Amino acid sequence: xxxxxxxxxxxxxxxxxxxxxxxxxxxxxxxxxxxxxxxxxxxxxxxxxxxxxxxxxxxxxxxxxxxxxxxxxxxxxxxxxxxxxxxxxxxxxxxxxxxxxxxxxxxxxxxxxxxxxxxxxxxxxxxxxxxxxxxxxxxxxxxxxxxxxxxxxxxxxxxxxxxxxxxxxxxxxxxxxxxxxxxxxxxxxxxxxxxxxxxxxxxxxxxxxxxxxxxxxxxxxxxxxxxxxxxxxxxxxxxxxxxxxxxxxxxxxxxxxxxxxxxxxxxxxxxxxxxxxxxxxxxxxxxxxxxxxxxxxxxxxxxxxxxxxxxxxxxxxxxxxxxxxxxxxxxxxxxxxxxxxxxxxxxxxxxxxxxxxxxxxxxxxxxxxxxxxxxxxxxxxxxxxxxxxxxxxxxxxxxxxxxxxxxxxxxxxxxxxxxxxxxxxxxxxxxxxxxxxxxxxxxxxxxxxxxxxxxxxxxxxxxxxxxxxxxxxxxxxxxxxxxxxxxxxxxxxxxxxxxxxxxxxxxxxxxxxxxxxxxxxxxxxxxxxxxxxxxxxxxxxxxxxxxxxxxxxxxxxxxxxxxxxxxxxxxxxxxxxxxxxxxxxxxxxxxxxxxxxxxxxxxxxxxxxxxxxxxxxxxxxxxxxxxxxxxxxxxxxxxxxx
Amino acid sequence: xxxxxxxxxxxxxxxxxxxxxxxxxxxxxxxxxxxxxxxxxxxxxxxxxxxxxxxxxxxxxxxxxxxxxxxxxxxxxxxxxxxxxxxxxxxxxxxxxxxxxxxxxxxxxxxxxxxxxxxxxxxxxxxxxxxxxxxxxxxxxxxxxxxxxxxxxxxxxxxxxxxxxxxxxxxxxxxxxxxxxxxxxxxx
Numbered sequence: 001x002x003x004x005x006x007x008x009x010x011x012x013x014x015x016x017x018x019x020x021x022x023x024x025x026x027x028x029x030x031x032x033x034x035x036x037x038x039x040x041x042x043x044x045x046x047x048x049x050x051x052x053x054x055x056x057x058x059x060x061x062x063x064x065x066x067x068x069x070x071x072x073x074x075x076x077x078x079x080x081x082x083x084x085x086x087x088x089x090x091x092x093x094x095x096x097x098x099x100x101x102x103x104x105x106x107x108x109x110x111x112x113x114x115x116x117x118x119x120x121x122x123x124x125x126x127x128x129x130x131x132x133x134x135x136x137x138x139x140x141x142x143x144x145x146x147x148x149x150x151x152x153x154x155x156x157x158x159x160x161x162x163x164x165x166x167x168x169x170x171x172x173x174x175x176x177x178x179x180x181x182x183x184x185x186x187x188x189x190x191x192x193x194x195x196x197x198x199x200x201x202x203x204x205x206x207x208x209x210x211x212x213x214x215x216x217x218x219x220x221x222x223x224x225x226x227x228x229x230x231x232x233x234x235x236x237x238x239x240x241x242x243x244x245x246x247x248x249x250x251x252x253x254x255x256x257x258x259x260x261x262x263x264x265x266x267x268x269x270x271x272x273x274x275x276x277x278x279x280x281x282x283x284x285x286x287x288x289x290x291x292x293x294x295x296x297x298x299x300x301x302x303x304x305x306x307x308x309x310x311x312x313x314x315x316x317x318x319x320x321x322x323x324x325x326x327x328x329x330x331x332x333x334x335x336x337x338x339x340x341x342x343x344x345x346x347x348x349x350x351x352x353x354x355x356x357x358x359x360x361x362x363x364x365x366x367x368x369x370x371x372x373x374x375x376x377x378x379x380x381x382x383x384x385x386x387x388x389x390x391x392x393x394x395x396x397x398x399x400x401x402x403x404x405x406x407x408x409x410x411x412x413x414x415x416x417x418x419x420x421x422x423x424x425x426x427x428x429x430x431x432x433x434x435x436x437x438x439x440x441x442x443x444x445x446x447x448x449x450x451x452x453x454x455x456x457x458x459x460x461x462x463x464x465x466x467x468x469x470x471x472x473x474x475x476x477x478x479x480x481x482x483x484x485x486x487x488x489x490x491x492x493x494x495x496x497x498x499x500x501x502x503x504x505x506x507x508x509x510x511x512x513x514x515x516x517x518x519x520x521x522x523x524x525x526x527x528x529x530x531x532x533x534x535x536x537x538x539x540x541x542x543x544x545x546x547x548x549x550x551x552x553x554x555x556x557x558x559x560x561x562x563x564x565x566x567x568x569x570x571x572x573x574x575x576x577x578x579x580x581x582x583x584x585x586x587x588x589x590x591x592x593x594x595x596x597x598x599x600x601x602x603x604x605x606x607x608x609x610x611x612x613x614x615x616x617x618x619x620x621x622x623x624x625x626x627x628x629x630x631x632x633x634x635x636x637x638x639x640x641x642x
Numbered sequence: 643x644x645x646x647x648x649x650x651x652x653x654x655x656x657x658x659x660x661x662x663x664x665x666x667x668x669x670x671x672x673x674x675x676x677x678x679x680x681x682x683x684x685x686x687x688x689x690x691x692x693x694x695x696x697x698x699x700x701x702x703x704x705x706x707x708x709x710x711x712x713x714x715x716x717x718x719x720x721x722x723x724x725x726x727x728x729x730x731x732x733x734x735x736x737x738x739x740x741x742x743x744x745x746x747x748x749x750x751x752x753x754x755x756x757x758x759x760x761x762x763x764x765x766x767x768x769x770x771x772x773x774x775x776x777x778x779x780x781x782x783x784x785x786x787x788x789x790x791x792x793x794x795x796x797x798x799x800x801x802x803x804x805x806x807x808x809x810x811x812x813x814x815x816x817x818x819x820x821x822x823x824x825x826x827x828x829x830x
Contacts, residue, residue, distance in 0.1 A: 134763025160759070160786050222767050223779075385759070439793070638778035 100550035125377035126392035166636035210234035266302030273299035299365035300337035317389030398554035452612035493541035493559030499523035540585035562590035753794035
């Protein structure tokens with residue numbers, strides 16, 4: 001079973017064989033090289049799906065990128081996975097439009113400094129995350145040939161701390177008939193004896209979705225560079241009644257009380273999203289269980305199902321197999337139809353193979369979301385070294401595909417987040433960036449008790465504003481809270497006017513990636529309304545509508561209601577890292593991740609402001625703003641000094 | 643008797659000459675290899691590290707194989723760090739149990755969290771890597787080790803340097819020495 005292990009493409013060309021002594025051979029080789037360069041030189045923006053994209057990333061053109069007419073293109077869907085391209089949501093007229101004249105300065109600024117991303121090209125779903133022999137392993141859907149989805153294989157990286165990553169060679173490529181059309185998403189299970197089982201979806205040479213087993217070639221290699229695919233693959237094919245393209249993304253397995261291993265795989269029956277359940281003893285033969293773990297009408301295809309226990313009392317995470325009275329279970333799905341990740345908290349009946357949500361309004365696929373911005377195909381794993389459950393989420397681009405090809409890359413991952421049950425509310429999860437991200441903090445600036453009157457903007461003087469960790473607390477003055485009249489106003493971030501829509505008690509918050517003249521800015525804010533019998537309702541939003549003067553980037557406003565309990569101040573944390581802004585409210589009760597592409601508020605021109613656009617409330621705020629170091633994510637070179 | 647080709651006969655002569663000069667050398671190997679003939683090796687190596695005295699004292703107080711080489715020295719150093727770090731970890735854990743100062747306890751717990759992966763994974767993997775000739779990987783491991791020790795050190799910069807005393811300091815110096823030795827391995 002041949003195993004190609006091409007290294008991630010680097011920018012260095014390979015030197016011609018220096019040992020060739022025959023002059024003719026050298027000349028011939030030179031001619032061949034020249035002709036191949038001529039044939040493949042430069043890059044083409046192609047509108048046809050599955051075309052190989054060869055971006056010329058070695059020498060970016062000097063000043064501006066040639067502008068081009070662009071057309072919305074749908075990738076992936078024809079293969080039977082979710083929409084992977086990024087430009088279907090533009091509020092632009094049908095047909096061709098002139099793209100914004102991006103230049104290399106603007107485009108290269110967009111690369112993040114401390115979020116995981118490969119050196120170039122396209123990435124999507126996180127795969128098989130785990131902790132093994134002192135290293136965190138991260139695999140991911142990767143296209144080695146271009147900055148759009150296609151030719152998917154498994155990329156691989158390792159880290160001691162989930163922040164400083166080292167790129168390793170591709171773990172698995174599409175070299176078998178059963179994954180010829182794509183080595184798709186999968187999960188890792190670490191058995192009690194330390195053995196690693198990797199289950200993943202392969203799209204066969206006939207585009208049928210099947211499940212395959214893989215394992216490390218050398219378990220004593222802490223970096224797990226080489227992988228072996230089980231000779232008996234595939235181990236699972238779509239069962240009767242399930243569509244050939246509706247069967248993907250196997251989960252981490254958990255132990256049943258019978259000592260068998262159980263996994264779940266998402267699918268659909270007409271428009272009802274479902275999760276199939278299989279039991280196995282050896283991960284090679286499986287028994288399809290009669291019941292579905294859960295089925296919810298009108299939710300469509302369930303991708304990247306995740307199923308795990310959370311403790312009702314303690315803050316630590318739990319092994320996937322853990323069960324007991326002190327435990328609730330979480331079922332999470334990625335909805336193909338709307339490209340959002342939903343979770344539901346409930347109870348798991350092992351005998352009946354059934355999950356029941358605590359609150360039917362928050363059933364799987366219809367209730368709460370991990371993140372109200374761009375966050376998809378997420379997956380958790382149990383980190384046994386620190387006893388925590390960690391969540392990874394794919395953050396796609398929200399600019400044009402044309403710009404992605406021009407800049408030579410697309411997508412980043414969220415900073416990994418710990419996940420636990422919010423014991424104060426009992427009805428939602430809390431997510432928080434892993435503590436290790438704090439090792440990137442450099443110097444900080446503190447601002448205590450700044451008062452902002454209604455309709456004011458306060459500049460926060462920090463050195464630079466493109467790599468930040470911001471922690472903030474806000475208070476509305478008591479007088480306004482009492483005086484403000486009750487209203488029936490129902491505020492929804494996505495349909496609101498963003499930071500420009502003024503209410504009595506909001507919006508107030510921060511303007512990140514803003515320029516001095518405020519021609520570009522991204523508000524992250526709270527909006528408070530006072531309902532009947534004086535109850536306050538708080539929304540937490542991230543507003544892209546004025547984030548950039550470019551016309552070919554998303555301008556949505558993302559966010560949701562966030563529970564603010566009695567006695568709590570309004571608190572937020574924001575990680576700003578060039579073109580990604582991750583925001584967390586009330587300790588991680590509501591999270592919003594967005595991608596922003598300013599053209600002016602970049603490099604040294606980016607600023608940070610505190611704003612209060614309410615009409616009545618005076619807001620008092622305290623901030624700590626840290627400059628963040630780069631994580632220096634780079635390839636692992638075993639032959640060189642580190 | 644067939645005539646032996648000139649090439650073969652001169653070759654054979656060379657082999658015999660070489661063997662006859664080598665054997666006396668190996669026979670005269672002293673039992674403690676650092677003294678006399680090979681005392682220079684320890685000196686050579688330790689001179690290229692930031693802490694000559696420390697390096698020298700370790701190499702001289704540890705028995706080594708008859709043919710010490712750079713790789714063996716690196717391995718010896720890493721195993722020495724592992725022993726020291728394991729010791730320090732036990733010491734930290736003992737301190738945690740006996741202290742009632744909350745702040746101190748937190749700082750010590752943080753240090754324990756740095757030392758555990760060091761002792762459990764990082765140093766053993768560095769040793770394995772050196773034995774297998776994977777010096778690049780060993781280099782990564784050693785710089786990770788330095789990071790862990792530094793982060794523990796930072797917790798105690800300031801007034802209360804007392805609890806871990808010199809221990810953390812010594813481990814750090816040992817790691818610096820090992821790092822220098824591994825860099826030599828990478829060069830050669």
